[in-house]
Amino acid sequence: MSSATPPPPGALTVEGARPTAPGRPRAHTPPPVPAAGLPPRAFLVLIAVCTAVTAANIYVAAPLLPLIAEDFGSTPSGVAWIASVAQFxxxxxxxxxxxLSDRxxxxxxxAALSLATTAALVLGAAASGTTxxxxAVLIxxxxxxxPQLLVPLVAARAPADRRASHVAAVIAGLFTGVVAARVLGGLAGQAFGWRWVFLGAAVLTAVLGLASAAALPKETHRRTGPLFGGLARLPGVVRGSRELRRACIRQGGMYGAWSALWTSLALLLTNEGDGYGMTTGAxxxxxxFGLAASLVAPIAGGLVDRFGAGRVVASAYSLAAVSVxxxxxxxxxxxxxxxxAxxxxxxxxxxxxxNQTLALxxxxxxxxxxxxYVVAGFAGGALASALAGTAFTHWGWTGVCAVAAGCLAVGWGVTSLRLRK
Incomplete structure (x- = not known):
């Protein structure tokens, strides 16, 4: 969930890379300094900031739903489905x-994706209706x-003795972007209006996206086979690994529960009748509270190494079950x-x-x-967000909590059955 949620330090693997024995030289070590000539530290900071801004775009609409609804003469629950569109x-x-980054x-x-995102955000700022x-949000x-194009590059080009710290810096950018989308987006929306938040996100995306593209090293790829060959291999890879299927389903359930609760939270907090009547900024x-994720990630990595992924996932599901x-x-x-929270x-x-450790x-x-794995997680989150918006309209906050509980039940229940290889 880059992701609402990003890959953890230590779980990233670059395709085609093989571990080497201690003391044995690597066959090829990418130079740590980018071709554009930026010092390694400046390059890393630029990539981390770019990652934060682009990750925030996924969640930019969520804290603004009450303002969007007021502008379009709707109710917050009536526009909640826009948040699920972003995840789809x-x-x-x-x-x-x-x-495609390998091809x-x-x-x-x-550069192309940053410009496309910028144009879509500008279109969103000028939108006259929810459609x-x-x-615009979908595009x-x-x-x-x-972020998913930059993180593997940072991991591959970092010095061997500092690879984990370099990856952790970009991961911190991802978490910061998710938090900033809700905190700064809500405050800016309250002060200037939701359309200006979209325009601000467009400007930041264009500037940092193009700057990062210019700083990236020149790459030469040899195409062997169809451009979308990786996509064609997906079904076979999933069918061939029981553990991958389990990781996909469990994270889909977990991310679905989180998305149902988190994307609907603004509806509860700003609702005058059955909620708290807060402003969008408050x-x-x-x-x-999303900063809790930054503290847990390195701890969880150590627990996976010590006790195994299965126990950590079971403990995580227990925590989520208590939170509902x-x-x-x-x-x-x-x-x-x-x-x-x-x-x-x-x-x-x-x-x-x-789960991502298992997947990789x-x-x-x-x-x-x-x-x-990441697609499965976001698909589960998008579906749950859509269901949560409908549930809030008909049954209020209790309906949203029921959707979250259902996601956890499906994610754990299905994978607890004996899956055939």
Whole structure:
């Protein structure tokens, strides 16, 4: 969930790379300094900031739903489906564009996707209705897969003794972008209007996307086979690995529960009748609980190494299961809502670390497996967001919590059955 949620440190694998024995020289070590001539530290900072901005575009609409609804003469629950459109778009972008980084010049791809995202955000800012806005959000989120193109590059080109710290810096950018989308987006929307937030995101995306593209090293790719060959291999890779199928389903359930609760939270917090009647800016401050993910990721990685992925996923599901009734109580008690927000973020990231480790280490094609895994997670999140919007309209916050509980039940229940290889 780059991802709402990003790949954890230590779980990234570059396709075609093989580990070497201690003391044995590598056959090929990419130079740590980019071809554009930027010092390694400046290059890393640029990529991390670009990653934060592009990751924020996936969630830019979520904290603005009350303002969008007011502008279009609708209700917040009536436009909640736009948040799920963004997640469907990102899943589609991962499916089609992320594998291309192994086949085409990454500089041209990053530049083209950044410009496409910028144009879509401008279109969204000028939208006169929900249909045009949803189309703009769909295009923007489909093209905003730049983080998944940059993180593997950073991992591949970092010095061997500092690879983990370099990857962690970009991961921090991803988490920061997700938090900033809710916190800063909500505050800016309250102060200037939601359309200016879209325009600001467009400007930042264009500037940082083009700057990052210019700083990337020149790449030469030898095409062997169809351009979308990785996409064609996806079904076979998923069928061939029981562990990958389990990781995809479990993360789809976990991300679905998180998305149902998190994308609907602004509706509860800003609702005057059955909610807390907060302003959009105040509701956006709840995004700060997402910082819990940054603390949990390295801890979860160590637990996976020590106890195995299965135990960590089971513990994460237990945390998420505890958070659902707390979220439900949070409909009337604010402190339980705060506690639940911390728990569900910890559960999401711990589950992601464990499940992605399985996805990347149980097949001979880690890049293709990673695409299947991330797409499955975002597809589950998008479906749950759509269901949560309808549930909030008909049954209020209780309906949203029921959708989240259902996602967890399906994700754990299906994978607890004996899956055939």
């Amino acid at each position: 778009g990102y899943a589609a972008g991962l499916l089609f564009f992320a594998p 085409v010049d990454r500089r041209k791809l990053v 045009v806005l949803a189309a 923007a989120s489909t093209a905003t897969v730049v 509701a956006g401050l709840f995004g700060l 009734p707390l979220f439900w109580l949070g409909g009337e008690r604010l402190w339980t809502l705060c506690a639940a 911390c728990l569900v973020h910890a559960a999401l990231v711990a589950s992601h670390v464990a 280490t149980t097949t001979s094609t880690p890049a293709v497996a990673n695409t299947a």
